[in-house]
Amino acid sequence: SNKTNSFYYDQLDETEKRVCNDITALVEQGNGGKIDLTSPISTYRYLRIVRTLSFDPEYQNWAISLIFPVGENNKLIDRNTINDDCNIMKLYVLVNDSKKRKELKNFKLVLNDENIITNIDEFEKICKSADFSTEYYQEKSKEIDACYDEIIKEMPKNMNEKEAVQYFLNWIKDNMEYDYSVYESSIEPYYDKLYENEVYADVSNKGCILDKRGICGGISIILSELCNRVGITAYPVFGTIKSDGTLIPHGWVAMRVDDSTYYIDPTYVCQTGEMDNLKMKNEMERIGDRQYQLEDSFEY
Structure with missing residues:
Protein backbone atom coordinates (compact mmCIF):
# COMPACT_ATOMS: atom_id res chain seq x y z
CA SER A 1 0.00 0.00 0.00
CA SER A 133 22.21 18.79 -9.31
CA THR A 134 18.67 18.13 -8.13
CA GLU A 135 18.05 16.20 -11.37
CA TYR A 136 20.89 13.83 -10.52
CA TYR A 137 19.30 12.98 -7.18
CA GLN A 138 15.79 12.73 -8.65
CA GLU A 139 17.20 10.16 -11.06
CA LYS A 140 18.80 8.27 -8.17
CA SER A 141 15.47 8.36 -6.31
CA LYS A 142 13.81 6.59 -9.25
CA GLU A 143 16.52 3.91 -9.21
CA ILE A 144 15.98 3.41 -5.47
CA ASP A 145 12.21 3.11 -5.92
CA ALA A 146 12.81 0.48 -8.60
CA CYS A 147 15.02 -1.51 -6.16
CA TYR A 148 12.31 -1.51 -3.49
CA ASP A 149 9.59 -2.38 -6.01
CA GLU A 150 11.62 -5.35 -7.25
CA ILE A 151 12.14 -6.77 -3.73
CA ILE A 152 8.43 -6.44 -2.90
CA LYS A 153 7.36 -7.89 -6.24
CA GLU A 154 9.38 -11.06 -5.50
CA MET A 155 7.65 -11.60 -2.12
CA PRO A 156 5.42 -14.65 -1.70
CA LYS A 157 1.77 -13.57 -1.47
CA ASN A 158 -0.35 -13.62 1.71
CA MET A 159 2.49 -13.23 4.21
CA ASN A 160 1.54 -11.93 7.64
CA GLU A 161 3.43 -8.97 9.11
CA LYS A 162 6.04 -10.98 11.02
CA GLU A 163 6.70 -13.19 7.99
CA ALA A 164 7.15 -10.09 5.83
CA VAL A 165 9.72 -8.67 8.28
CA GLN A 166 11.65 -11.96 8.23
CA TYR A 167 11.53 -11.95 4.42
CA PHE A 168 13.02 -8.44 4.32
CA LEU A 169 15.71 -9.36 6.87
CA ASN A 170 16.63 -12.35 4.73
CA TRP A 171 16.99 -10.05 1.73
CA ILE A 172 19.31 -7.77 3.74
CA LYS A 173 21.34 -10.76 4.97
CA ASP A 174 21.78 -12.12 1.43
CA ASN A 175 22.28 -8.84 -0.45
CA MET A 176 23.72 -6.09 1.77
CA GLU A 177 27.31 -5.76 2.91
CA TYR A 178 28.27 -3.83 6.05
CA ASP A 179 31.04 -1.57 4.81
CA TYR A 180 32.21 1.49 6.71
CA SER A 181 34.63 2.50 3.96
CA VAL A 182 31.62 3.72 1.96
CA TYR A 183 31.58 6.75 4.26
CA GLU A 184 35.25 7.64 4.31
CA SER A 185 35.92 10.91 2.60
CA SER A 186 38.79 12.79 1.08
CA ILE A 187 37.47 16.21 2.14
CA GLU A 188 39.58 18.55 4.26
CA PRO A 189 40.37 16.63 7.51
CA TYR A 190 38.67 19.33 9.60
CA TYR A 191 35.29 18.25 8.24
CA ASP A 192 36.17 14.60 8.85
CA LYS A 193 36.78 15.40 12.50
CA LEU A 194 33.64 17.48 12.93
CA TYR A 195 31.42 15.20 10.91
CA GLU A 196 32.93 11.82 11.63
CA ASN A 197 29.43 10.36 11.97
CA GLU A 198 28.04 12.12 8.90
CA VAL A 199 27.78 10.70 5.45
CA TYR A 200 29.84 11.95 2.52
CA ALA A 201 29.23 9.15 0.06
CA ASP A 202 27.73 10.41 -3.14
CA VAL A 203 24.29 9.00 -2.48
CA SER A 204 24.11 8.94 1.34
CA ASN A 205 22.41 6.51 3.72
CA LYS A 206 19.24 6.74 1.72
CA GLY A 207 20.99 5.47 -1.41
CA CYS A 208 23.07 2.61 0.00
CA ILE A 209 20.57 0.09 -1.41
CA LEU A 210 21.95 0.94 -4.88
CA ASP A 211 25.51 -0.16 -4.13
CA LYS A 212 24.38 -2.88 -1.68
CA ARG A 213 26.81 -1.51 0.92
CA GLY A 214 26.14 0.56 4.01
CA ILE A 215 26.34 1.00 7.78
CA CYS A 216 23.67 0.94 10.49
CA GLY A 217 21.82 4.12 9.41
CA GLY A 218 21.46 3.05 5.79
CA ILE A 219 20.66 -0.59 6.57
CA SER A 220 17.98 0.56 9.06
CA ILE A 221 16.49 2.86 6.40
CA ILE A 222 16.20 -0.11 4.01
CA LEU A 223 14.28 -2.28 6.48
CA SER A 224 11.96 0.53 7.58
CA GLU A 225 11.34 1.64 3.98
CA LEU A 226 10.43 -1.91 2.88
CA CYS A 227 8.07 -2.29 5.85
CA ASN A 228 6.36 1.05 5.21
CA ARG A 229 5.83 0.14 1.57
CA VAL A 230 3.82 -2.95 2.54
CA GLY A 231 1.79 -1.16 5.23
CA ILE A 232 3.88 -1.93 8.36
CA THR A 233 4.68 1.33 10.18
CA ALA A 234 8.45 1.41 10.79
CA TYR A 235 11.23 3.95 11.37
CA PRO A 236 14.97 3.97 12.20
CA VAL A 237 15.82 4.62 15.88
CA PHE A 238 19.06 5.69 17.54
CA GLY A 239 21.00 5.15 20.72
CA THR A 240 23.95 3.07 21.85
CA ILE A 241 24.86 -0.59 21.85
CA LYS A 242 27.06 -1.97 24.62
CA SER A 243 29.31 -4.71 23.35
CA ASP A 244 32.28 -6.08 25.32
CA GLY A 245 31.79 -3.25 27.80
CA THR A 246 32.13 -0.54 25.12
CA LEU A 247 29.30 1.90 24.29
CA ILE A 248 28.99 2.47 20.53
CA PRO A 249 26.55 4.91 18.81
CA HIS A 250 24.17 2.77 16.77
CA GLY A 251 20.92 2.73 14.81
CA TRP A 252 18.28 0.01 14.51
CA VAL A 253 14.57 -0.20 13.62
CA ALA A 254 11.26 0.14 15.49
CA MET A 255 7.99 -1.06 13.99
CA ARG A 256 4.32 -1.46 14.86
CA VAL A 257 3.23 -5.09 14.52
CA ASP A 258 0.00 -6.52 16.02
CA ASP A 259 -0.61 -3.19 17.82
CA SER A 260 2.70 -3.35 19.71
CA THR A 261 6.05 -1.64 19.12
CA TYR A 262 8.89 -4.05 18.41
CA TYR A 263 12.58 -3.48 17.72
CA ILE A 264 15.12 -5.29 15.57
CA ASP A 265 18.71 -4.68 14.47
CA PRO A 266 19.10 -5.40 10.73
CA THR A 267 22.80 -4.45 10.89
CA TYR A 268 23.44 -7.36 13.27
CA VAL A 269 21.82 -9.68 10.71
CA CYS A 270 23.87 -8.12 7.92
CA GLN A 271 27.19 -8.34 9.79
CA THR A 272 26.83 -11.82 11.31
CA GLY A 273 24.61 -13.59 8.78
CA GLU A 274 22.48 -14.75 11.74
CA MET A 275 18.73 -14.13 11.69
CA ASP A 276 17.07 -12.24 14.53
CA ASN A 277 13.54 -11.90 15.89
CA LEU A 278 11.43 -8.89 16.85
CA LYS A 279 11.85 -7.90 20.49
CA MET A 280 10.15 -5.57 22.95
CA LYS A 281 12.10 -2.58 24.33
CA ASN A 282 12.97 -4.27 27.64
CA GLU A 283 14.23 -7.35 25.79
CA MET A 284 16.51 -5.19 23.62
CA GLU A 285 18.18 -3.87 26.77
CA ARG A 286 19.57 -7.29 27.65
CA ILE A 287 20.42 -9.51 24.68
CA GLY A 288 23.36 -11.57 25.89
CA ASP A 289 26.49 -9.69 24.90
CA ARG A 290 24.50 -6.92 23.15
CA GLN A 291 22.68 -4.27 25.19
CA TYR A 292 20.70 -1.61 23.34
CA GLN A 293 19.82 1.76 24.88
CA LEU A 294 17.63 4.28 23.02
CA GLU A 295 18.64 7.96 23.11
CA ASP A 296 16.10 10.29 24.70
CA SER A 297 15.85 12.88 21.90
CA PHE A 298 12.60 11.32 20.57
CA GLU A 299 9.79 9.17 21.96
CA TYR A 300 11.04 5.89 20.55
Whole structure:
Protein backbone atom coordinates (compact mmCIF):
# COMPACT_ATOMS: atom_id res chain seq x y z
CA SER A 1 0.00 0.00 0.00
CA ASN A 2 3.13 2.19 -0.01
CA LYS A 3 2.25 3.99 3.24
CA THR A 4 4.76 6.11 5.05
CA ASN A 5 4.95 8.07 8.30
CA SER A 6 6.49 11.24 9.69
CA PHE A 7 7.66 9.71 12.95
CA TYR A 8 10.40 12.28 13.58
CA TYR A 9 8.87 15.39 12.05
CA ASP A 10 5.61 14.94 13.97
CA GLN A 11 7.52 15.14 17.27
CA LEU A 12 9.26 18.44 16.49
CA ASP A 13 7.97 21.63 18.08
CA GLU A 14 6.99 24.60 15.89
CA THR A 15 10.45 26.20 16.03
CA GLU A 16 12.18 22.95 15.07
CA LYS A 17 9.71 22.35 12.24
CA ARG A 18 10.32 25.83 10.85
CA VAL A 19 14.11 25.36 10.85
CA CYS A 20 13.70 21.91 9.31
CA ASN A 21 11.53 23.36 6.52
CA ASP A 22 13.97 26.24 5.91
CA ILE A 23 16.89 23.83 5.46
CA THR A 24 14.86 21.58 3.17
CA ALA A 25 13.74 24.54 1.03
CA LEU A 26 17.37 25.65 0.57
CA VAL A 27 18.55 22.19 -0.45
CA GLU A 28 15.59 21.53 -2.73
CA GLN A 29 16.58 24.62 -4.73
CA GLY A 30 19.90 22.89 -5.32
CA ASN A 31 21.72 25.24 -2.99
CA GLY A 32 23.12 25.82 0.45
CA GLY A 33 23.60 29.08 2.34
CA LYS A 34 23.05 30.80 5.67
CA ILE A 35 19.90 30.60 7.79
CA ASP A 36 19.50 33.29 10.47
CA LEU A 37 17.36 31.83 13.25
CA THR A 38 14.51 33.99 14.58
CA SER A 39 15.40 32.75 18.07
CA PRO A 40 18.54 30.87 19.16
CA ILE A 41 18.33 27.08 19.52
CA SER A 42 20.24 24.53 21.61
CA THR A 43 22.37 21.61 20.44
CA TYR A 44 19.59 19.31 21.71
CA ARG A 45 17.15 20.90 19.26
CA TYR A 46 19.82 20.91 16.56
CA LEU A 47 20.22 17.13 17.04
CA ARG A 48 16.44 16.64 16.69
CA ILE A 49 16.40 18.66 13.44
CA VAL A 50 19.37 16.79 11.94
CA ARG A 51 17.89 13.40 12.94
CA THR A 52 14.64 14.35 11.18
CA LEU A 53 16.39 15.47 8.00
CA SER A 54 18.41 12.26 7.90
CA PHE A 55 15.98 9.58 9.02
CA ASP A 56 12.32 10.59 9.05
CA PRO A 57 10.62 8.13 6.64
CA GLU A 58 8.66 10.92 4.96
CA TYR A 59 11.19 13.69 5.37
CA GLN A 60 14.62 12.22 4.66
CA ASN A 61 16.85 14.85 3.14
CA TRP A 62 18.20 13.33 -0.04
CA ALA A 63 21.15 15.67 -0.47
CA ILE A 64 24.38 15.29 1.41
CA SER A 65 24.37 18.49 3.42
CA LEU A 66 26.56 19.48 6.33
CA ILE A 67 24.76 21.81 8.74
CA PHE A 68 27.17 23.96 10.75
CA PRO A 69 25.78 25.48 14.00
CA VAL A 70 27.22 28.96 14.62
CA GLY A 71 26.74 31.23 17.63
CA GLU A 72 27.61 34.74 18.77
CA ASN A 73 30.67 36.37 17.15
CA ASN A 74 30.71 33.57 14.55
CA LYS A 75 31.71 30.93 17.10
CA LEU A 76 31.40 27.38 15.80
CA ILE A 77 29.27 25.50 18.33
CA ASP A 78 30.37 21.98 19.28
CA ARG A 79 27.55 19.82 17.94
CA ASN A 80 28.69 16.82 19.99
CA THR A 81 28.01 18.54 23.32
CA ILE A 82 24.25 18.03 23.67
CA ASN A 83 22.53 20.42 26.11
CA ASP A 84 19.73 22.98 26.41
CA ASP A 85 21.88 26.14 26.12
CA CYS A 86 20.29 28.22 23.37
CA ASN A 87 23.57 29.36 21.80
CA ILE A 88 23.06 28.54 18.10
CA MET A 89 22.08 31.75 16.28
CA LYS A 90 22.55 30.73 12.65
CA LEU A 91 23.11 27.66 10.54
CA TYR A 92 25.41 27.37 7.54
CA VAL A 93 24.21 24.71 5.12
CA LEU A 94 26.95 23.27 2.92
CA VAL A 95 25.64 20.99 0.20
CA ASN A 96 28.30 18.54 -0.86
CA ASP A 97 27.80 17.09 -4.29
CA SER A 98 31.17 15.35 -4.48
CA LYS A 99 31.10 15.28 -8.29
CA LYS A 100 30.95 19.06 -8.51
CA ARG A 101 32.33 20.68 -5.36
CA LYS A 102 35.97 20.91 -6.41
CA GLU A 103 36.33 24.23 -4.59
CA LEU A 104 35.76 22.41 -1.29
CA LYS A 105 39.10 20.68 -1.76
CA ASN A 106 40.76 24.12 -1.70
CA PHE A 107 38.68 25.65 1.09
CA LYS A 108 39.68 25.43 4.74
CA LEU A 109 37.56 26.68 7.61
CA VAL A 110 39.86 28.79 9.81
CA LEU A 111 39.18 28.76 13.57
CA ASN A 112 40.99 30.74 16.26
CA ASP A 113 41.66 29.48 19.81
CA GLU A 114 38.10 30.33 20.89
CA ASN A 115 36.56 28.35 18.02
CA ILE A 116 35.55 31.52 16.17
CA ILE A 117 35.43 31.20 12.39
CA THR A 118 37.77 33.90 11.11
CA ASN A 119 36.98 33.51 7.39
CA ILE A 120 33.19 33.58 7.77
CA ASP A 121 32.54 35.63 4.58
CA GLU A 122 34.45 33.16 2.44
CA PHE A 123 32.66 30.29 4.19
CA GLU A 124 29.24 31.84 3.50
CA LYS A 125 30.17 32.30 -0.15
CA ILE A 126 31.21 28.63 -0.42
CA CYS A 127 27.88 27.58 1.15
CA LYS A 128 25.83 29.74 -1.23
CA SER A 129 27.71 28.73 -4.36
CA ALA A 130 26.67 25.09 -4.36
CA ASP A 131 26.25 23.69 -7.82
CA PHE A 132 24.01 20.89 -6.74
CA SER A 133 22.21 18.79 -9.31
CA THR A 134 18.67 18.13 -8.13
CA GLU A 135 18.05 16.20 -11.37
CA TYR A 136 20.89 13.83 -10.52
CA TYR A 137 19.30 12.98 -7.18
CA GLN A 138 15.79 12.73 -8.65
CA GLU A 139 17.20 10.16 -11.06
CA LYS A 140 18.80 8.27 -8.17
CA SER A 141 15.47 8.36 -6.31
CA LYS A 142 13.81 6.59 -9.25
CA GLU A 143 16.52 3.91 -9.21
CA ILE A 144 15.98 3.41 -5.47
CA ASP A 145 12.21 3.11 -5.92
CA ALA A 146 12.81 0.48 -8.60
CA CYS A 147 15.02 -1.51 -6.16
CA TYR A 148 12.31 -1.51 -3.49
CA ASP A 149 9.59 -2.38 -6.01
CA GLU A 150 11.62 -5.35 -7.25
CA ILE A 151 12.14 -6.77 -3.73
CA ILE A 152 8.43 -6.44 -2.90
CA LYS A 153 7.36 -7.89 -6.24
CA GLU A 154 9.38 -11.06 -5.50
CA MET A 155 7.65 -11.60 -2.12
CA PRO A 156 5.42 -14.65 -1.70
CA LYS A 157 1.77 -13.57 -1.47
CA ASN A 158 -0.35 -13.62 1.71
CA MET A 159 2.49 -13.23 4.21
CA ASN A 160 1.54 -11.93 7.64
CA GLU A 161 3.43 -8.97 9.11
CA LYS A 162 6.04 -10.98 11.02
CA GLU A 163 6.70 -13.19 7.99
CA ALA A 164 7.15 -10.09 5.83
CA VAL A 165 9.72 -8.67 8.28
CA GLN A 166 11.65 -11.96 8.23
CA TYR A 167 11.53 -11.95 4.42
CA PHE A 168 13.02 -8.44 4.32
CA LEU A 169 15.71 -9.36 6.87
CA ASN A 170 16.63 -12.35 4.73
CA TRP A 171 16.99 -10.05 1.73
CA ILE A 172 19.31 -7.77 3.74
CA LYS A 173 21.34 -10.76 4.97
CA ASP A 174 21.78 -12.12 1.43
CA ASN A 175 22.28 -8.84 -0.45
CA MET A 176 23.72 -6.09 1.77
CA GLU A 177 27.31 -5.76 2.91
CA TYR A 178 28.27 -3.83 6.05
CA ASP A 179 31.04 -1.57 4.81
CA TYR A 180 32.21 1.49 6.71
CA SER A 181 34.63 2.50 3.96
CA VAL A 182 31.62 3.72 1.96
CA TYR A 183 31.58 6.75 4.26
CA GLU A 184 35.25 7.64 4.31
CA SER A 185 35.92 10.91 2.60
CA SER A 186 38.79 12.79 1.08
CA ILE A 187 37.47 16.21 2.14
CA GLU A 188 39.58 18.55 4.26
CA PRO A 189 40.37 16.63 7.51
CA TYR A 190 38.67 19.33 9.60
CA TYR A 191 35.29 18.25 8.24
CA ASP A 192 36.17 14.60 8.85
CA LYS A 193 36.78 15.40 12.50
CA LEU A 194 33.64 17.48 12.93
CA TYR A 195 31.42 15.20 10.91
CA GLU A 196 32.93 11.82 11.63
CA ASN A 197 29.43 10.36 11.97
CA GLU A 198 28.04 12.12 8.90
CA VAL A 199 27.78 10.70 5.45
CA TYR A 200 29.84 11.95 2.52
CA ALA A 201 29.23 9.15 0.06
CA ASP A 202 27.73 10.41 -3.14
CA VAL A 203 24.29 9.00 -2.48
CA SER A 204 24.11 8.94 1.34
CA ASN A 205 22.41 6.51 3.72
CA LYS A 206 19.24 6.74 1.72
CA GLY A 207 20.99 5.47 -1.41
CA CYS A 208 23.07 2.61 0.00
CA ILE A 209 20.57 0.09 -1.41
CA LEU A 210 21.95 0.94 -4.88
CA ASP A 211 25.51 -0.16 -4.13
CA LYS A 212 24.38 -2.88 -1.68
CA ARG A 213 26.81 -1.51 0.92
CA GLY A 214 26.14 0.56 4.01
CA ILE A 215 26.34 1.00 7.78
CA CYS A 216 23.67 0.94 10.49
CA GLY A 217 21.82 4.12 9.41
CA GLY A 218 21.46 3.05 5.79
CA ILE A 219 20.66 -0.59 6.57
CA SER A 220 17.98 0.56 9.06
CA ILE A 221 16.49 2.86 6.40
CA ILE A 222 16.20 -0.11 4.01
CA LEU A 223 14.28 -2.28 6.48
CA SER A 224 11.96 0.53 7.58
CA GLU A 225 11.34 1.64 3.98
CA LEU A 226 10.43 -1.91 2.88
CA CYS A 227 8.07 -2.29 5.85
CA ASN A 228 6.36 1.05 5.21
CA ARG A 229 5.83 0.14 1.57
CA VAL A 230 3.82 -2.95 2.54
CA GLY A 231 1.79 -1.16 5.23
CA ILE A 232 3.88 -1.93 8.36
CA THR A 233 4.68 1.33 10.18
CA ALA A 234 8.45 1.41 10.79
CA TYR A 235 11.23 3.95 11.37
CA PRO A 236 14.97 3.97 12.20
CA VAL A 237 15.82 4.62 15.88
CA PHE A 238 19.06 5.69 17.54
CA GLY A 239 21.00 5.15 20.72
CA THR A 240 23.95 3.07 21.85
CA ILE A 241 24.86 -0.59 21.85
CA LYS A 242 27.06 -1.97 24.62
CA SER A 243 29.31 -4.71 23.35
CA ASP A 244 32.28 -6.08 25.32
CA GLY A 245 31.79 -3.25 27.80
CA THR A 246 32.13 -0.54 25.12
CA LEU A 247 29.30 1.90 24.29
CA ILE A 248 28.99 2.47 20.53
CA PRO A 249 26.55 4.91 18.81
CA HIS A 250 24.17 2.77 16.77
CA GLY A 251 20.92 2.73 14.81
CA TRP A 252 18.28 0.01 14.51
CA VAL A 253 14.57 -0.20 13.62
CA ALA A 254 11.26 0.14 15.49
CA MET A 255 7.99 -1.06 13.99
CA ARG A 256 4.32 -1.46 14.86
CA VAL A 257 3.23 -5.09 14.52
CA ASP A 258 0.00 -6.52 16.02
CA ASP A 259 -0.61 -3.19 17.82
CA SER A 260 2.70 -3.35 19.71
CA THR A 261 6.05 -1.64 19.12
CA TYR A 262 8.89 -4.05 18.41
CA TYR A 263 12.58 -3.48 17.72
CA ILE A 264 15.12 -5.29 15.57
CA ASP A 265 18.71 -4.68 14.47
CA PRO A 266 19.10 -5.40 10.73
CA THR A 267 22.80 -4.45 10.89
CA TYR A 268 23.44 -7.36 13.27
CA VAL A 269 21.82 -9.68 10.71
CA CYS A 270 23.87 -8.12 7.92
CA GLN A 271 27.19 -8.34 9.79
CA THR A 272 26.83 -11.82 11.31
CA GLY A 273 24.61 -13.59 8.78
CA GLU A 274 22.48 -14.75 11.74
CA MET A 275 18.73 -14.13 11.69
CA ASP A 276 17.07 -12.24 14.53
CA ASN A 277 13.54 -11.90 15.89
CA LEU A 278 11.43 -8.89 16.85
CA LYS A 279 11.85 -7.90 20.49
CA MET A 280 10.15 -5.57 22.95
CA LYS A 281 12.10 -2.58 24.33
CA ASN A 282 12.97 -4.27 27.64
CA GLU A 283 14.23 -7.35 25.79
CA MET A 284 16.51 -5.19 23.62
CA GLU A 285 18.18 -3.87 26.77
CA ARG A 286 19.57 -7.29 27.65
CA ILE A 287 20.42 -9.51 24.68
CA GLY A 288 23.36 -11.57 25.89
CA ASP A 289 26.49 -9.69 24.90
CA ARG A 290 24.50 -6.92 23.15
CA GLN A 291 22.68 -4.27 25.19
CA TYR A 292 20.70 -1.61 23.34
CA GLN A 293 19.82 1.76 24.88
CA LEU A 294 17.63 4.28 23.02
CA GLU A 295 18.64 7.96 23.11
CA ASP A 296 16.10 10.29 24.70
CA SER A 297 15.85 12.88 21.90
CA PHE A 298 12.60 11.32 20.57
CA GLU A 299 9.79 9.17 21.96
CA TYR A 300 11.04 5.89 20.55
